[in-house]
Each structure stands twice: as structure tokens, then as C-alpha cells.
Amino acid sequence: MIEILNPTLLARARDTGALVADILQTLKSRSVIGTNLLDIDRWAKAMIVEAGAQSCYVDYEPSFGRGPFGHYICTAVNDAVLHGRPYDYALADGDLLTLDLAVSRGGVAADAALSFIVGDAKHPESVAMISATERALAAGIAAAGPGARxxxxxxxxxxxxxEAGYPINTEFxxxxxxxxxxxxxHVPxxxxxxxxxxxxxxxxLALEPWVMADTAELVTDADGWTLRSATGCRTAHTEHTIAITDEGAEILTLPKQAQP
Structure with a gap:
């Protein structure tokens, strides 16, 4: 099914997108050395509920997962890249963490993700990989507009x-x-x-470039959800929800400090 939103629903989409962006930025600021992934999940739940929104994940049960996801945010660490199911793990200095959040409010959903390094450890290769996904997302958004394909x-x-040297997986x-x-x-x-x-x-559209440092092959974790790199290499994932308008592409999940 492909939906085309009317102006009323588009206004609601902007509202939901702003909420997703605000929650992600708050969670990023709280994700420091020693933070437990289960605490991140609890914080996400509290903010979603307080905002009168609904999680798109907690009851999510697609064919590729094992039962309902059961959590409010995806937390992928290091070699995990997609559908990272929160578990009892305390973040360490230098971990590469991806937060992926989708919520619905007013009958319209928005979805976004960001990757970043926890703490002060220097990981130039990981920083370069994150940067590549951010540049790829910007290029994808620039290519979007009415009449484009x-x-x-x-x-x-x-x-x-x-061009950045990363293999590309087209499954997700x-x-x-x-x-x-x-x-x-689907947007490969x-x-x-x-x-x-x-x-x-x-x-x-939710556009989400993601890569693994040296492979395009995924393996599924024992939790039945978390997708990891087959070689154990690090990964990165960046995502925005955009709306196609008469003028071009409008980013709905842009953090307030990054808005023009």
C-alpha cells in the first residue's frame, strides 16, 4: 500500500517527526559510559507515553522477527546494525551505538535513526563510516522531489x-x-x-542508509531480532522521515538545533 497524505495528515506527520527527533536527541545525550540499554528503552517508553504517542515497535511482529519486538526503541551496539533489541548491557567507552525510533501520533508515524560513538575514545574508522551514512542520506534527500523516482x-x-568503499546490502x-x-x-x-x-x-518516505565496515552479509542474533554483521565488524545507520512536497523534500525528523 502506498499512501498519499492530505495537508491535514501532513501537518500531523510534522508533529510526529518533531517528537521522534526530540526523543532521539534526549536519548543520545543520556547515552554515556555505563548507561544500560534497558534504561534507554525505559526512557523511550516514558517519553512516548507522556507525549500521548504510541510505539511502532512494542507490538511489532513481522515475518522476519521472532514474536513481538517487545521494546520501545532499537539499540544496536558495534556489530549490530538493525532491529537491535535492548538487553542488559552497560555502554562502554568507544562503543558505536545506533538508536532507531518509530512512533505514531495523531494516526501518522515517523521513523528516524542515528549512530554515534559513546564516550571519549577515538575511533576514526567508525566516525568515517557514520559520516558516510549521513552523507548518503543527504544525497538521497537531495534526489527526492515530485517527479523523481x-x-x-x-x-x-x-x-x-x-565511493566510500562500503559493501551494500539490499535486503533492508x-x-x-x-x-x-x-x-x-521499498527504497533500496x-x-x-x-x-x-x-x-x-x-x-x-523513511530513508535509511546503513553499512557494515567490510561485509554485506547479515546474521540474526540469538534473540531472533538483532541483525549483526557476519564478520563482527562495526556498523552504522542513519535515517530520516521525509515528505515529498511541491517544492521538494521536507525533512520531518530534523533535530531543532539543525533546523534552518
């Missing part, structure tokens, strides 16, 4: 990731979003320009 976004993202990528978290169209992180669905004003 999904392949244009995928090509822009994939070009940045490939960006997606449509609206009244539910995951909708068509590499592709051919000029192909695929033509973008229309009112369409919401």
Missing part, C-alpha cells in the same frame, strides 16, 4: 556508500511510511536512476 534516491545513496532499506510504520515503496540503498515509483506530493 525511487531509483533516483537509491542511486544517490548507493553512489556515496560505494528505506520504505514508505504513513498510518503504519512500514509501507510500500543502491539502484538505477530513472526507475521505480514516481514520487508525488504527500508521499512520506
Amino acid at each position: 525511487i531509483g533516483d534516491i537509491s542511486h544517490a545513496i548507493g553512489t556515496v556508500l560505494s 532499506g528505506g520504505h514508505g511510511i504513513g498510518s503504519t510504520m512500514h509501507q510500500d515503496p 540503498n543502491t539502484g538505477r536512476p530513472g526507475r521505480g515509483y514516481k514520487l508525488r506530493p504527500g508521499l512520506l
Whole structure:
């Protein structure tokens, strides 16, 4: 299903996107050496409930997972990259942490993710990998607009990731979003320009470049959810929800300090 939002729903999407951005920035500031992943999950739940919103994850039960996800945020550490299920782990200096959050409010969902290094340890290769996903996301957003095609976004993202030297996995990528978290169209992180669905004003997309340092192969953790790099290498993941408008692409999950 591909949804096209009317102006009323688009206004609600902006509201939900701002909430997701605010929660992620708060959680990032609290994620320091010694912070437990289960505490991050509890904080996420409290902020979602206080805002009168609903988690898109807690009851999420797709075919590729093992039962309901059961948590309010994805917390992926080091070699984990997607669907990181929070567990009893205290963050250490130098950990690469990805926070991925999707919530719904007013009947419209928004989804975003960010990766960062915990503490003061220097990890230039990890910083470069995070930067590559951020640049790829910016390129994908720049390629989005009315009349563009999904392949244009995928090509822009994939070009940045490939030129940075990272293998690209196409099993999981960006997606449509609206009244539910995951909708068509699928947005692979590499592709051919000029192909695929033509973008229309009112369409919401969650774009999410993610990479693993030296492999494109994923393995599923024993929890039945967390996806890790097959080689144990580090990973990075950056995501924004955007709205296609008559003027181009509007980022709905931009933190307040980064807004123009």
C-alpha cells in the first residue's frame, strides 16, 4: 500500500517527526559510559507515553522477527546494525551505538535513526563510516522531489556508500511510511536512476542508509531480532522521515538545533 497524505495528515506527520527527533536527541545525550540499554528503552517508553504517542515497535511482529519486538526503541551496539533489541548491557567507552525510533501520533508515524560513538575514545574508522551514512542520506534527500523516482534516491545513496568503499546490502532499506510504520515503496540503498515509483506530493518516505565496515552479509542474533554483521565488524545507520512536497523534500525528523 502506498499512501498519499492530505495537508491535514501532513501537518500531523510534522508533529510526529518533531517528537521522534526530540526523543532521539534526549536519548543520545543520556547515552554515556555505563548507561544500560534497558534504561534507554525505559526512557523511550516514558517519553512516548507522556507525549500521548504510541510505539511502532512494542507490538511489532513481522515475518522476519521472532514474536513481538517487545521494546520501545532499537539499540544496536558495534556489530549490530538493525532491529537491535535492548538487553542488559552497560555502554562502554568507544562503543558505536545506533538508536532507531518509530512512533505514531495523531494516526501518522515517523521513523528516524542515528549512530554515534559513546564516550571519549577515538575511533576514526567508525566516525568515517557514520559520516558516510549521513552523507548518503543527504544525497538521497537531495534526489527526492515530485517527479523523481525511487531509483533516483537509491542511486544517490548507493553512489556515496560505494565511493566510500562500503559493501551494500539490499535486503533492508528505506520504505514508505504513513498510518503504519512500514509501507510500500521499498527504497533500496543502491539502484538505477530513472526507475521505480514516481514520487508525488504527500508521499512520506523513511530513508535509511546503513553499512557494515567490510561485509554485506547479515546474521540474526540469538534473540531472533538483532541483525549483526557476519564478520563482527562495526556498523552504522542513519535515517530520516521525509515528505515529498511541491517544492521538494521536507525533512520531518530534523533535530531543532539543525533546523534552518
